[in-house]
Amino acid sequence: MNFEWFIGLRYLKAKRKQTFISVITFISVAGVMVGVMALIVVLAVMTGFEEDLKGKILGLNAHVLVLKYGDSIGDVKGLQEKTEKTKGVVATTPFIYSQAMLSSQLGASGVVLRGIDLKSSKKVINLHRYMVEGSLENLEIPSGQKAPGGDTEGTPGIIIGRELAKNLGVIRGDRVQLMSPTGMITPVGVIPRMEAFRVVGIFDCGMFEYDSSMAFISLRAAQSLLGLGGRITGLEVKVADIYKADHVAAAINNTLGYPYWTRDWMKMNKNLFSALKLEKIAMFIILALIVLVAAFNIVSTLIMVVMEKNKDIAILKSMGATRKSIMKIFVMEGVIVGFTGTILGVIGGFGLTSLLKKYKFIKLPSDVYYISTLPVKVEALDVALISFAAIVISFLATLYPSWQASRLEPATALRYE
Numbered sequence: 001m002n003f004e005w006f007i008g009l010r011y012l013k014a015k016r017k018q019t020f021i022s023v024i025t026f027i028s029v030a031g032v033m034v035g036v037m038a039l040i041v042v043l044a045v046m047t048g049f050e051e052d053l054k055g056k057i058l059g060l061n062a063h064v065l066v067l068k069y070g071d072s073i074g075d076v077k078g079l080q081e082k083t084e085k086t087k088g089v090v091a092t093t094p095f096i097y098s099q100a101m102l103s104s105q106l107g108a109s110g111v112v113l114r115g116i117d118l119k120s121s122k123k124v125i126n127l128h129r130y131m132v133e134g135s136l137e138n139l140e141i142p143s144g145q146k147a148p149g150g151d152t153e154g155t156p157g158i159i160i161g162r163e164l165a166k167n168l169g170v171i172r173g174d175r176v177q178l179m180s181p182t183g184m185i186t187p188v189g190v191i192p193r194m195e196a197f198r199v200v201g202i203f204d205c206g207m208f209e210y211d212s213s214m215a216f217i218s219l220r221a222a223q224s225l226l227g228l229g230g231r232i233t234g235l236e237v238k239v240a241d242i243y244k245a246d247h248v249a250a251a252i253n254n255t256l257g258y259p260y261w262t263r264d265w266m267k268m269n270k271n272l273f274s275a276l277k278l279e280k281i282a283m284f285i286i287l288a289l290i291v292l293v294a295a296f297n298i299v300s301t302l303i304m305v306v307m308e309k310n311k312d313i314a315i316l317k318s319m320g321a322t323r324k325s326i327m328k329i330f331v332m333e334g335v336i337v338g339f340t341g342t343i344l345g346v347i348g349g350f351g352l353t354s355l356l357k358k359y360k361f362i363k364l365p366s367d368v369y370y371i372s373t374l375p376v377k378v379e380a381l382d383v384a385l386i387s388f389a390a391i392v393i394s395f396l397a398t399l400y401p402s403w404q405a406s407r408l409e410p411a412t413a414l415r416y417e
Contacts, residue, residue, distance in 0.1 A: 007316075007329050024297060024300060024301045024304065025301050025337060027297055028294055028297035028298045028301055028337050028341070029337055029340050029341040029344070030294075030341070031290070031291070031293060031294025031297055031341065032291055032294040032295075032337070032338055032340075032341025032342060032345060032390055032394060033341040033342075033344040033345040033348060034290060034294075034345070035287065035288070035290030035291035035293075035294055035341075035345065035390065036291065036341065036342050036344075036345025036346060036348075036349060036386055036387065036390050037345040037346075037348040037349040037352065038287050038290060039284065039287045039288065039290075039291075039345075039349070039386045040345070040346065040349025040350070040352075040353065040378065040382070040383060040386055041349055041352050041353055041356075042283050042287055043280065043283070043284065043379070043382045043386070044349075044353045044376050044377060044378045044379070044382070045356070045374060045375070045376055046276070046279065046280045046283065047280070047377045047378075047379050047382065048374075048375030048376040048377035049276070049375050050273070050276050050280075051375065051377050052375040053207075053272075053276075054273075056205050056206060056207045056210070057207075057265065057269060058126075058242065058265060059125065059126040059127075059129065059130065059205060060125055060126070060127060060130070060205060060210055060214070061125065061236075061265060061268075062093075062095075062124050062125060062236030062237055062238060062265070063237060063238055063239045063242055063245045063248075063264065063265050064236075064237040064239060064245055064248060064249045064252065064262055064263070064264050064265070065234055065235070065236060065237070065262065065263045065264075065268075066079070066083055066092075066234050066235040066237060066252060066256070066260060066261075066262055067233070067234040067260070067261055067262070067263070068234065068259050068260055068261075069258070069259040069260075069261060070259075071259070072228055072231040072232060072233060073094075073231060073232050073233070073234060073235075074230065074231050076094050076230070076232055079235060079256070079260075080092050080094070080235060082255060082256060083235055083237060083252055083255075083256070085255070086248065086251050086252050086255055087248075087251065088239050088240050088241065088244060088247070088248040088251070089237055089238070089239060089240075089248060089252070090123070090238045090239060090240055091120065091123035091124050091237075091238045092120070092124065092235045092236065092237050092238070093116065093117050093120035093121045093123065093124045093125075093235065093236050094117050094120075094219060094232040094234075094235055094236075095114060095115060095116055095117070095121075095219070095232065095233055095234060095235070095236050096113075096114065096115030096219060096222040096223065096226065096228065096232055096233045097112070097113070097114055097115075097233045097234075098113045098115075098180070098181070098222070098226055098233075099111075099112065099113065099181055100113040100178055100179060100180055100181065100215070100225075101178070101179040101181075102158075102160070102164070102168065102176055102177070102178055102179075102215060103168075103176065103177045103179065104168040104169060104170045104174065104175075104176045104177075105169075106168060106169030106170075107167060107168050107169060108168075109164060109167050109168060109213075110213070111160075111164065111213055111214065111215040112213055112214050112215070113178070113215050113217065113222065114214065114215070114216050114217075114222075115216075115217055115218065115219045115220075115221065115222025115223065115232075116139075116216055116217075116218065116219060117218075117219045118136055118137070118139060118140060118218060118219075121136070121236075122136070123238060124236045124237070124238040125236065127159070127203060127216065130203040130204055130205040131159075131201055131202070131203050132162065132202055132203060132204045133172045133201055133202040134159065134172050134199075134200045134201030134202065135200075135201060136159070136201070138157045138200035138201060139156070139157040139158075139159065139200060139201075139216070139217060139218040139221075140156070140157065140218045140220065140221075155175070155196060155197065155198045156195070156197055156198070156217060156218060156221040157197065157198050157199075157200030157201070157217070157218070158176065158178065158197040158198065158199055158200065158215055158216070158217050159199075159200065159201035159202070159203060159215065159216040159217075160199060160201075160202060160203075160214070160215045160216075161202070161203055161204065161205075161210060161211035161212055161213070161214055161215075162202055162203070162204040162211050163208060163211040163212035164211065164212050164213065164214070164215065165199070165202050167212065170199050171199070171202075172199055172200065172201065172202060173198065173199060173200075174198075174199050175196055175197070175198055175199075176196070176197055176198075176199060177194055177195070177196055177197075178194070178195055178196075178197050178215075178217075178225060179192050179193070179194045180192055180193040180194070180225050180226055180227075182226060182227065193225055193226070193227065195221075195224070195225050197217065197221075203216075219232070237252070242265070245264040245265055245266060246264045246266055246267070248264070249262040249263065249264040250262075284386075288389060288393075291389070291390050291393050291394075292393060294341065294394075295338075295393045295394060295396070295397035296397070298334050298337055298338065298394055298397040298398065299397045299398075299400065299401060301334075301337070302330055302333065302334055302397075302398060302401035302402065303401045303404075305330070305333070305401075306330065306401055306404060306405040306408075310408060313326055313405055313408050314408065314409075317408070323406040323407070324406070326402075326405050326406040326408075327402040327403060327405065327406040328402075329402075329405075330398060330401055330402035330405050331395070331398045331399070331402045333398070334394060334395070334397055334398030334401075334402070335391070335394060335395055335398060337394065338390060338391050338393070338394020338395065338397075339391060339394070341390070341394070342387050342390045342391055342394075345390070346383060346386075346387060349378075349383075350378065353376050353378050356374060356376045357376040360373045360374065362374040
């Protein structure tokens with residue numbers, strides 16, 4: 001161990017008449033620790049929130065949508081074949097999208113109606129993972145079989161969100177009426193199409209917006225209700241890498257050409273994720289101020305140590321210590337304080353995030369937030385950036401006191417000794 005390290009460590013140890021300096025040193029370590037721990041926990045929660053939200057959005061929505069300008073699509077198989085040949089595409093499924101009115105004996109609600117193909121939809125969306133009652137297979141009831149909980153044969157099934165089921169006062173097996181916004185033209189005016197459905201499943205994705213307004217029926221039932229024949233709204237596409245969905249969407253667009261167009265999940269949710277990213281950066285800057293406050297404690301500690309050790313510094317310089325060596329002693333002392341606080345903060349941050357992840361003791365109202373529990377995900381890059389920032393701030397805090405110590409003249413310090 002060189003003498004700079006030896007002396008720097010000795011100065012950190014308390015003597016009876018230097019207890020106050022040691023208390024400030026302890027406060028400095030604690031300040032850095034709290035700042036680092038707060039940064040790790042907050043950024044872990046925000047990253048977890050973003051990942052959880054992303055998972056729920058992509059659980060019920062495709063990575064890329066293929067649509068047609070101003071019209072529905074007739075050549076479904078041909079479009080699927082062309083789309084699936086594009087590099088990066090994993091699977092496709094046809095879908096129908098529309099607004100509709102869903103009513104029961106106890107109430108009515110507007111819904112986002114989606115018609116899905118049972119065979120191929122599981123390869124693209126994860127609706128089956130969020131099912132809490134029933135299953136997707138019950139959407140199409142074969143002729144001659146009874147609907148679950150009912151006595152009507154051949155009634156098409158519908159899957160709705162848990163919050164929507166509460167609003168309508170229905171449970172699995174109940175009958176509901178689905179009204180299409182498009183209708184048949186008759187001599188007395190336009191009569192909306194209306195059809196009876198049986199609730200064969202209830203899903204809960206934990207996202208209030210979806211759970212309270214989304215309903216799924218089979219593709220055939222949607223085509224019949226909306227009078228589309230064999231036509232569809234578009235294709236839902238799953239890609240290999242969700243973060244390259246925009247490139248795959250552009251490739252599909254180039255392959256299909258006009259009148260087809262594409263939209264990827266990043267564009268559809270751009271405002272939401274941009275706001276989350278900005279908020280994460282803002283929180284990092286705000287919470288970094290805690291570490292900055294601790295850095296001022298490091299400055300005050302080192303200034304007091306320099307004032308206390310004037311005689312020692314003068315003797316060291318008289319014995320041949322250079323300005324660089326004196327400065328190095330106090331820089332090391334401050335860096336040790338910052339490094340110790342950073343290590344303790346990382347340990348505390350990991351411990352607290354582990355408790356939050358394991359016990360989930362913080363609950364959130366699902367009708368206010370997109371999630372019902374506090375999600376946590378620790379990113380290695382975030383921890384590395386936080387640790388680096390804390391150590392750099394601690395290092396910068398040592399420069400002025402160390403520079404002042406290195407400028408001390410032995411004759412001046414020892415004049416009255």
